[in-house]
Amino acid sequence: MFNRTVNAFVSTLVIMIATSSVTAAPHSRNAAKNIEKNKTQVSQIETIYAALIKEKALQKFSDRKPALLKASFTPNKPKPKRVLKNANRNKSYARSLRVTATAYTSHVNQTDSTPNIAAWGDRLKPGMKSIAVSRDLLKKYGLKRGQKVRIKGLKGEYRVLDKMNKRWKKKIDIYMGMDKRRAFKWGRRKVDIYWN
Numbered sequence: 001m002f003n004r005t006v007n008a009f010v011s012t013l014v015i016m017i018a019t020s021s022v023t024a025a026p027h028s029r030n031a032a033k034n035i036e037k038n039k040t041q042v043s044q045i046e047t048i049y050a051a052l053i054k055e056k057a058l059q060k061f062s063d064r065k066p067a068l069l070k071a072s073f074t075p076n077k078p079k080p081k082r083v084l085k086n087a088n089r090n091k092s093y094a095r096s097l098r099v100t101a102t103a104y105t106s107h108v109n110q111t112d113s114t115p116n117i118a119a120w121g122d123r124l125k126p127g128m129k130s131i132a133v134s135r136d137l138l139k140k141y142g143l144k145r146g147q148k149v150r151i152k153g154l155k156g157e158y159r160v161l162d163k164m165n166k167r168w169k170k171k172i173d174i175y176m177g178m179d180k181r182r183a184f185k186w187g188r189r190k191v192d193i194y195w196n
Contacts, residue, residue: 098193101174132161
């Protein structure tokens with residue numbers, strides 16, 4: 001019913017405008033002005049007609065589904081970027097590698113007769129974030145002494161301060177001070193490491 005009423009209204013207006021332009025002499029200056037004026041009026045009527053139809057459609061829709069209507073006109077919020085949950089989540093890394101990770105402590109039975117001194121002579125202290133790396137990570141993959149490495153799943157960055165026996169490949173050993181229980185609990189895992 002609403003659409004028929006609007007259609008009749010628009011049709012009547014268009015006919016009125018069209019007939020008013022015919023009454024002027026065909027070659028007069030007023031006829032040209034009237035034609036331009038009529039074009040503008042028709043355009044305005046079409047805009048009003050479209051708005052009326054849209055308003056009625058929205059009104060019908062909002063009566064049935066107010067929540068959906070509200071949702072359909074709220075601006076899209078950008079999805080938050082997925083970030084790594086650690087202290088260095090905003091830092092980017094150039095290199096990454098999947099390695100086997102074990103843990104060690106400063107006990108003689110796990111290292112040698114000088115458990116607090118690493119392979120390059122660095123002194124290890126409980127609480128330090130340090131790792132030992134297999135020698136292929138130094139030669140083949142470009143890690144260096146003192147380099148900072150992030151281990152996925154652990155907070156912060158670990159420094160390369162120790163190296164492992166030649167027999168190990170693609171392996172790191174995480175230093176855990178004097179905490180044997182924590183080292184045993186860590187066990188042996190596959191982890192991703194990141195560095196620049």
